Amino acid sequence: MxxxxxxxxxxxxxxxxxxxxxxxxxxxxxxxxxxxxxxxxxxxxxxxxxxxxLGGVPELRGVREEGDSLVIGAMTTHDEVSTSPLVRQFAPLLATMAATIGDRQVRHRGTLGGSLSHADPAADMPAAAAAVEARYVLAGPNGRRVVPASDFAVDLFTTALGDDEVLVEVQVPKLEGWGSHYEKFHRMVQAWAIVGVAAMVRRDDGAIASARVTLTNMGPTALRATALEQALAGCAADRAAIEQACAVAAEGTSPRDDLTASAEYRRHLVQVLAGRAVAAAAGV
Missing domain, CATH: 3.30.43.10 (Uridine Diphospho-n-acetylenolpyruvylglucosamine Reductase, domain 2)
Structure with missing residues (x-):
């Protein structure tokens, strides 16, 4: 049409x-x-x-360091995020995840800011950004303001962006000492994730000291799996213990039934994917 x-x-x-x-x-x-x-x-x-x-605004593109953070321009493509040495070093979860988006053509055209602003619950980037606790810088007629990733997506395809605002950049805290992994299930390479799980794990003496887990397509927005994070705190860093903890991965979620999967199947799938993602992030 x-x-x-x-x-x-x-x-x-x-x-x-x-x-x-x-x-x-x-x-x-x-x-x-x-x-x-x-x-x-x-x-x-x-x-x-x-x-x-926004394709003609040069300040919206690129990756740079600012103190303890990386700053990624909103018009930086998924391919640029996935191949950036700075992102690979300080926020490897974003680099790894960006490399799985769509196909090569999509990654060379699609942008970080576009994906976050569209707020599709099946998109990968919002979950990864929430897991690294990114901050979004929005520019409007009254200046600029910073919105945490956890407050940016407010509902299905709805964000904190005003009608007269532009997402300018994404600030990502430099993360060292954390393992990370993104696991998703989809029908084909170019398809949206039926379910996705972003996991970040910090280990201490053979146990999981802290974990961050966010979920894709388990509700109207990317969700923080708080029940699972609590279950993982102090958990032994071995597959059996991790899989047992991941039994609560679907708590607090509201998956939908659609043509690709039922809500029941998504609740089962998120437990399986969470186990894989957390184990990989923990290095076991």
Missing amino acids: IPVAFDYLRASSVDEAVAALAGAGEDAKILAGGQSLLPVLRLRLSAPSLLVD
């Missing part, structure tokens, strides 16, 4: 993009990599009056 007619602006700065969004109100959409937006436009599920393209 052909999208409805709309005006187009290729912004050259964040300020220009924000001003355009403020002038258009709810009728404007931001174009990042376009991997999610363009299909929606073609199906006429969205009919914006203005499309603001």
